Amino acid sequence: MAEAIQVPTASDLPDPWTVPLDKMNVANAELFKHDKHGEYFRRLRKEDPVHYCPDSEFGAYWSITKFNDIVAVDSNHKVFSSQDNIVIGDAEPEFLTPMFIAEDPPKHDYQRKAVTPAVTPGQLADLEGLIRQRVCALLDDLPVGERINWVEHISKELTTQMLATLFDFPFEDRHLLPYWSDASTTSPAVGAPDVTYEQRHEILQECLNYFGRLWQERAEQPPKFDFISLLAHNPKTKDMIKDPMEFLGNLILLIVGGNDTTRNSISGGVIFLNKFPKEYDKLRADVSLIPNMVSEIIRFQTPLAHMRRTALEDIEFQGKQIKKGDRVVMWYVSGNRDEEVIDRPDEFIIDRDKARHHVSFGFGIHRCMGNRVAEMQLRILWEEIMKRFHKIELVGEPERVTSNFVLGYTDVPVIVHAK
Amino acid sequence: MPKVTFIEHNGTRHELDADSGLSLMEVAVANSVPGIDADCGGACACATCHVYVDESWLGKVGDKTDMETSMLDFAEGVQDSSRLACQITLSAELDGLIAQLPESQH
Numbered sequence: 458m459a460e461a462i463q464v465p466t467a468s469d470l471p472d473p474w475t476v477p478l479d480k481m482n483v484a485n486a487e488l489f490k491h492d493k494h495g496e497y498f499r500r501l502r503k504e505d506p507v508h509y510c511p512d513s514e515f516g517a518y519w520s521i522t523k524f525n526d527i528v529a530v531d532s533n534h535k536v537f538s539s540q541d542n543i544v545i546g547d548a549e550p551e552f553l554t555p556m557f558i559a560e561d562p563p564k565h566d567y568q569r570k571a572v573t574p575a576v577t578p579g580q581l582a583d584l585e586g587l588i589r590q591r592v593c594a595l596l597d598d599l600p601v602g603e604r605i606n607w608v609e610h611i612s613k614e615l616t617t618q619m620l621a622t623l624f625d626f627p628f629e630d631r632h633l634l635p636y637w638s639d640a641s642t643t644s645p646a647v648g649a650p651d652v653t654y655e656q657r658h659e660i661l662q663e664c665l666n667y668f669g670r671l672w673q674e675r676a677e678q679p680p681k682f683d684f685i686s687l688l689a690h691n692p693k694t695k696d697m698i699k700d701p702m703e704f705l706g707n708l709i710l711l712i713v714g715g716n717d718t719t720r721n722s723i724s725g726g727v728i729f730l731n732k733f734p735k736e737y738d739k740l741r742a743d744v745s746l747i748p749n750m751v752s753e754i755i756r757f758q759t760p761l762a763h764m765r766r767t768a769l770e771d772i773e774f775q776g777k778q779i780k781k782g783d784r785v786v787m788w789y790v791s792g793n794r795d796e797e798v799i800d801r802p803d804e805f806i807i808d809r810d811k812a813r814h815h816v817s818f819g820f821g822i823h824r825c826m827g828n829r830v831a832e833m834q835l836r837i838l839w840e841e842i843m844k845r846f847h848k849i850e851l852v853g854e855p856e857r858v859t860s861n862f863v864l865g866y867t868d869v870p871v872i873v874h875a876k
Numbered sequence: 877m878p879k880v881t882f883i884e885h886n887g888t889r890h891e892l893d894a895d896s897g898l899s900l901m902e903v904a905v906a907n908s909v910p911g912i913d914a915d916c917g918g919a920c921a922c923a924t925c926h927v928y929v930d931e932s933w934l935g936k937v938g939d940k941t942d943m944e945t946s947m948l949d950f951a952e953g954v955q956d957s958s959r960l961a962c963q964i965t966l967s968a969e970l971d972g973l974i975a976q977l978p979e980s981q982h
Contacts, residue, residue: 494936525919530920532943566949577952813915813924822920823944829982 486648498791532821537766546646578844625683721865725758731851756815901961
């Protein structure tokens with residue numbers, strides 16, 4: 458007899474305020490899928506801000522839940538190492554894809570520096586006109602007055618176009634980028650269900666093959682400011698292609714870094730303005746609030762829920778004894794709701810004071826390298842939306858992805874209303 | 877009360893009275909000097925308060941910590957006179973300090 462497939466529902470989740478603290482597993486991806494994680498983290502911040510979970514599907518781990526503790530761990534890379542693992546679940550030993558976000562100095566330093574020129578403020582200023590043109594074309598094409606999925610029409614397409622530009626990737630094949638990005642983040646290591654490592658490997662092998670061809674082409678051409686050309690011409694990274702897994706790892710890093718994160722902040726902004734309609738009114742009355750709103754969107758969304766470190770030595774931290782080798786998970790999603798640092802943290806306030814003071818980009822040497830790209834895309838998008846539309850109306854509950862790492866959406870049903 | 881001057885990339889000068897004990901970053905933020913983001917709030921963890929300290933003052937503002945050196949390593953347009961403003965504490969000795977701002981923070 459076939460067993461019925463059990464789909465977990467929100468009511469299967471334990472009560473956040475009565476579950477014993479040692480049974481509290483905030484890494485359960487279902488919490489994020491159902492948008493129920495908030496109360497669990499509120500309790501940890503209050504009762505046990507540096508929390509040890511002795512047993513989970515990812516092994517034992519520490520949770521760092523308060524803003525300033527996250528800053529302290531994130532900026533202490535000598536004790537809290539990024540080597541090999543930056544998500545809660547360990548990478549598979551037989552499919553290790555080294556990437557600079559998961560390296561300590563010195564390798565991290567020179568690989569990161571090799572690709573940074575693609576996303577400096579100066580380089581971005583040169584791209585702004587092109588990005589605006591594309592945003593305008595997408596918005597002008599939007600069906601007005603009918604139900605559409607904002608994720609597919611705008612969030613995914615816009616970030617994909619931007620990413621294609623940063624890689625100078627063949628534009629007609631650009632849909633491959635989010636396909637590879639989703640394949641790499643949909644992993645058992647972050648609690649995603651229904652995927653096997655084998656399927657993931659097969660797709661990522663295609664990604665490697667495609668980019669291998671691009672690399673050869675760029676290496677033979679004069680240097681340019683796209684990621685592949687920068688890597689192929691930098692004396693310290695020009696041999697990366699000889700280590701295919703390391704090449705793949707860094708590709709995944711750059712693709713995911715520029716994809717999921719901004720995509721989900723673009724979707725989140727629409728959701729938040731609908732859930733906080735007074736803020737939408739404020740925005741209509743004063744579009745000069747957009748740059749500040751962009752930071753608030755990135756805080757409120759927190760597109761990456763966590764980053765993980767591994768302790769290199771025994772250390773006492775906030776009265777707790779962290780042992781060498783322990784997993785230490787910094788929950789950005791919790792730091793961004795820390796009542797002691799952020800005033801009325803559960804409210805979306807577009808003219809919030811010090812809106813840039815959030816942990817979504819991380820801190821220390823691994824801080825997000827593409828932060829200015831993300832901010833620019835969101836700013837231009839909202840500037841152009843406000844010129845055209847009275848409202849992007851949310852007409853149903855968003856569908857969220859099942860992951861304790863990527864906080865995002867697959868469906869954000871909206872109706873676009875003309876001005 | 878030490879006086880400090882910030883010079884924006886476009887040449888705009890901000891001459892400010894500062895309280896001793898505050899960081900150079902805090903003075904800029906409190907007076908809304910454009911071009912200092914200070915995202916991390918003064919923890920030497922983001923490098924968005926990058927300034928160029930006028931040569932004649934470099935010897936007086938104290939040494940960089942390893943962390944400041946690491947963070948500056950990833951900032952844009954770094955020069956010998958680059959510092960993170962959150963790591964410079966003002967005192968009577970720094971009365972007259974001049975700091976130039978970079979074109980942008982990364």
